[in-house]
Amino acid sequence: EPEVTQTPSHQVTQMGQEVILRCVPISNHLYFYWYRQILGQKVEFLVSFYNNEISEKSEIFDDQFSVERPDGSNFTLKIRSTKLEDSAMYFCASTTTGISYGYTFGSGTRLTVV
Amino acid sequence: AQKVTQAQTEISVVEKEDVTLDCVYETRDTTYYLFWYKQPPSGELVFLIRRNSFDEQNEISGRYSWNFQKSTSSFNFTITASQVVDSAVYFCALSEAGGGGATNKLIFGTGTLLAVQP
Numbered sequence A: 001e002p003e004v005t006q007t008p009s010h011q012v013t014q015m016g017q018e019v020i021l022r023c024v025p026i027s028n029h030l031y032f033y034w035y036r037q038i039l040g041q042k043v044e045f046l047v048s049f050y051n052n053e054i055s056e057k058s059e060i061f062d063d064q065f066s067v068e069r070p071d072g073s074n075f076t077l078k079i080r081s082t083k084l085e086d087s088a089m090y091f092c093a094s095t096t097t098g099i100s101y102g103y104t105f106g107s108g109t110r111l112t113v114v
Numbered sequence B: 001a002q003k004v005t006q007a008q009t010e011i012s013v014v015e016k017e018d019v020t021l022d023c024v025y026e027t028r029d030t031t032y033y034l035f036w037y038k039q040p041p042s043g044e045l046v047f048l049i050r051r052n053s054f055d056e057q058n059e060i061s062g063r064y065s066w067n068f069q070k071s072t073s074s075f076n077f078t079i080t081a082s083q084v085v086d087s088a089v090y091f092c093a094l095s096e097a098g099g100g101g102a103t104n105k106l107i108f109g110t111g112t113l114l115a116v117q118p
Helices: none
Strands: A005-007 A010-013 A019-024 A031-037 A043-050 A053-057 A065-068 A075-079 A088-096 A102-105 A109-113 B003-005 B010-014 B019-021 B024-026 B033-039 B046-052 B059-061 B064-069 B074-079 B088-095 B106-108 B112-117
Touching: A005 A088, A010 A019, A019 A031, A019 A088, A019 A109, A043 A065, A043 A075, A043 B106, A075 A088, A102 B046, B003 B088, B003 B106, B010 B019, B019 B112, B024 B074, B033 B074, B046 B059, B046 B064, B046 B074, B074 B088
Parallel strands: A010 A109, B010 B112
Antiparallel strands: A005 A019, A019 A075, A031 A043, A031 A088, A043 A053, A065 A075, A088 A102, A088 A109, B003 B024, B019 B074, B033 B046, B033 B088, B059 B064, B064 B074, B088 B106, B088 B112
C-alpha cells in the first residue's frame, strides 16, 4: 500500500535554529498538508498546499513557517527560527479526491526544541 | 463553523468488555467526511474508517463498528470484546469535502484515551 514518508523521525534543535521537515507524499496525490500535535493534545491543521501554492493556512502558520515542493516529489515544512513551543509531532498528509478520497498520514517527525 | 467534540477524555475498561467512543460533529456543509484514527503510544495515526455524509449505513469490521446518525450529528465507535492492544488514543475527525479538495483540512476532536486493562 502506498505510504507517505517523513524524515527524520525525530529531530532535536536549539532554539532559534532553522529546521526543515521533509515529506514524500503518495505519487498520484494532488493535495498536501502539514499538521501539528503538541504532546498530549489534539492534531491541528497547519497548512494545505495544492497546485504549487498554499490553499489554506491556520493562524498557527505564521511568518516563521513556510512550505515548499521543490522537486515534484518532496514536500517540506521549514520553521525559520524555532521556539520552545514549536516542540511537537509534525504530520504530513496527502490526499486525492473523487471516489477514492482518503487521507494518508506519514508517521510523523517529533521535533524537540531545546 | 466546523467542530468535533469527543467528550470522553479517558475511558478505562477491563479486557473483553465492550466500549463505545462518542463523537459529535458540527458542520454547515451537506457534503462531508468523517474519520476515525487510532494513535498508539508509538505516535503514528492509524486510519480506521472514512464515512461520507450520504452513507448512513452502519459499518462493522471485525470487532469494530461505527454508528453514524446524521439526526444527532454523531459518529460513534464501538469496540467489542476489547483487548489490551486496543489501548490507544482515538481521534474522530471531520473534513468538509464539498469544495473539490483543495482545502479539505481535517478538523480533529481532542481524542479519547482508551486504556484496556488485562
